[in-house]
Amino acid sequence: MSSEAATGAVASGRPHRHDAWRKWAEIAFFVTPALALMALFVAWPIFTAARFSLYDWNGLGPLDDFIGFANYAEVLADDVFRAAVAHNMIIVVGSIIVQLPLGVAIALLLNRKMAGQGVLRTLIFVPYVLAEVIAGVIWFQLLQPEYGLVDALMNGIGLSPPEEGWLGTPEVALWVVLAVLTWKYLGLAVLLFLAGLQGVSEELYEAAQLDGAGWWQTQWRISIPLLGPTIRTWCFLSMIGSIQCFDMIWVLTGGGPANATTTMATYLIDEGTNRHNYGIAGAASVVLFAIAFVMALVYQLVVLRRDTKEAA
Amino acid sequence: MTTNLAPRGKRGGNNVLVYLIALIVVAITVGPVLYGAMGGFRTNAQLAEKPTGLPDPWVGTNYSSVLSGGSFWTYAVNSTIIAVITTAVAVVFGVMAAYPLARYRFKGREALFMVFVLGLLFPAAVAVIPLFILVTRDLGMGNTWWGVALPQAAFALPLTVVILRPFLMALPRELEEAALIDGASRIGVFWRIMLPLSMPGVITVAVLAFVTSWNAYILPLLLLQGEMRTLPLGVADFSTEHSADTAGVLAFTTIAMIPALVLFLALQRRIVSGLQGAVKG
Known part of the structure; x- marks a missing residue:
């Protein structure tokens, strides 16, 4: 050539x-x-x-048992899969609801002349740099019933942690996973918001100050609105990540206890690798893809469109 | 760059509060990592007796046995080689694809670019079971470095192209035109002029691809076993196999995070600007 x-x-x-x-x-x-x-x-x-997804296939022999949409019917009727979709949605919404205000608040706090700003920024970003698996293994140890740090600290101040452990109690396990995910990904939000704030011109702040606006007013009226495009893009990244959530859950709970923390990804990996139901795994993959795609498309059309229009 | 907006009278008090909040945030983010590192210097008896305590006395045996055992180094070598192949393939193919998308005018250019943008939306989890079958059965690359690296490079390509294209577009046209007038071929221009000029962008996407591969779990989990495992797999398996040896697990995990942390600290500005570029782009 x-x-x-x-x-x-x-x-x-x-x-x-x-x-x-x-x-x-x-x-x-x-x-x-x-x-x-x-x-x-x-x-x-x-x-x-x-x-x-259109065949009944266990990975052995030829792919010839065509069954139409039966796998989809089975997957969509499966309580475990429905719960998995619900868990994904809780992670999508929960991540944004928790990380957005926290991330904006921390970014606003750090966005000022202060000694050690660079060091602070680096330290806050550390969890994001670690592999999810490695972060997961550490938290798994911290959350061990009785001997883990979290239980020990709670016992120390007279609170009683759940008997089966944080990750072993179906009612709380998903929330604990969400908390660990927040720990892992908050740094990224802070970092991106800080970058967005650096783009705000100093004159705007000075003008606001001259007009007698206080710190809170300035943040609320100037910083946060101008952070809009960054926030909207971050939400998009966060959503796409949450809908695929796998590593952390596989390490912390494996989807348990009693399927309390399954996601679509853990469901399809479990069906594909442990049970060799490739048809079911295929159908679950397509549903996952469809949900991710529709979410991305709607978000792009409804929310991000504004930004591209403004940019153009 | 940054502004201090605190009204004068309040400045001192505000800053104390800011530092206090910052301290709490840092304690929460870094605390678990430090606890893991400290726990590695304790014995299991110490950990069980007083989970919140500090090492007393400090023991180095957990760390030394991880470092002297072969498996950690095997995993580290596998992770490194796979990340290097992934990065090299993604970057070379990515720059090549970004070049005509940035510098040529042709019909269907934007449609072609959309292919890469859409590629961002394909979750790896969706493809992973068929990938397992494709790589192990059809390509015969199961349990090999390339078998993991090539699919990872393919999944890294969309982001690489999406970041590099605007970067290449922003480079001055004059040099390229001068070289073309002097009779250089397009491919010569690409190698001798565009590639050197785009090094900052290339380094950014290279770091992103490297870190993603280094931290990857789902694909290696399906494709690699035994001696071929990468660090994340090794850490996860060590943690389940030695669940009684908490101190050992903490030591192993701590050592396993060092390479990523060092790489991050060394290339912090590149990673940060890459992520910000991806968001702005």
Whole structure:
């Protein structure tokens, strides 16, 4: 390919047909590797998941037991899967409800001249840098019943932690997972909001100050509205992450106790790897994809559209 | 860069409050990590007797046995090689794809770019079971470095292209045009002019791809076993296999986080600007 293009370069003064052909060849040369890799490892597997969803298949023998939409009927009627979708939604909404105000508050606090600002920022970002698995293993130890740090601290101040442990009690396990996820991802929110605040011009603040606005008023009237686009994009990233949530849950609870913390991703991995129900796993994958896609599309159309319009 | 808006009279009092809140936030974010590191210096008896205590006496055996045992190093080598391959493939293919999208005018350019934008929306979890079958059965690359790295690179490509394209667009056109007039080929221009100029952007996407691969769990979980496991898999398995040895688990986990933390501290500005670029873009 490259030799063709190199000889083509000599002919740069030649008629247009040749130039056009050469341009397309160059474009193909540059773009094909990326597209081929994505076709093989992204598009094809997702297409395959959709195909599996129409068959009853345990991974052995040929894929020939076509059963139409029966897998979808089974998945959608399965209480475990329905609960998984609900858990995903709780994580999506819960992450935003908790991290947004906390993240904005911390970013506003840190967005001022203060000694050690850089160090603070770095430290707050540490949990985000760790692998979810590693963070999960640490929290698993902290949350051990009785001997874990959390229980010990609570006993120390006279509170009684749940007997089966934080991760072993179905009623609280999901909330504990959500708390750990908040710990893990709050740093990213703070970091992005701080970056958004740095973009606010100083003159606006000075003008507000001259007009006699107090700190709170300035934040509420100037900082937060101008942070809007950053917040909306962060919400999008957070949603996409929450809908795929897997690693942390797999390490902390494996989806238990009694399926209290399953997500769509843990459900489909469990069906695919432990039970070899590839059809069911395929149907669950397609549902997960559809939900993620619709959410992204609606969000893009309703919320982010404003920003692109403003930018354009 | 930043503004202090506290009215003069209140400044002192406000700052004390701000530092206090900042201290609490830092304690909560860093506390668990520090506790893990400290716990690694204790014995299991110490941990059971007084979970909230400090090491007394400090014991180094947990750490030394992790470092002298072979498995940690095996996992670390696997993680490193897989992350390097993932990064190299994603970056080379990504810059190549971003170049015509930024610098050529052609029909369907925006549609082609949309392919990469849409790629951002494909959750890896959706593809992972068929990927497992594709990689192990059809490609015969199960339990190999490449078998994990290539799909990871494919999933890293959309973000790479989406970040790099505006970066390449912003580079001055004059150099490129001058070289073309001097008779250089487009591909020569790409290698000798565009690539060196786009190094800051390339480093950013490289760091993002590296860290994502380093921390990845779901795909290695399905594809790698035994001696081929990466650090996250090793940590998770160590934690379940040695559940009685809390101090050992804490030591292993602490050592496993050091590489990512060091990389982050060394390249902090790159990672931060990359993430911010992704959000703004």
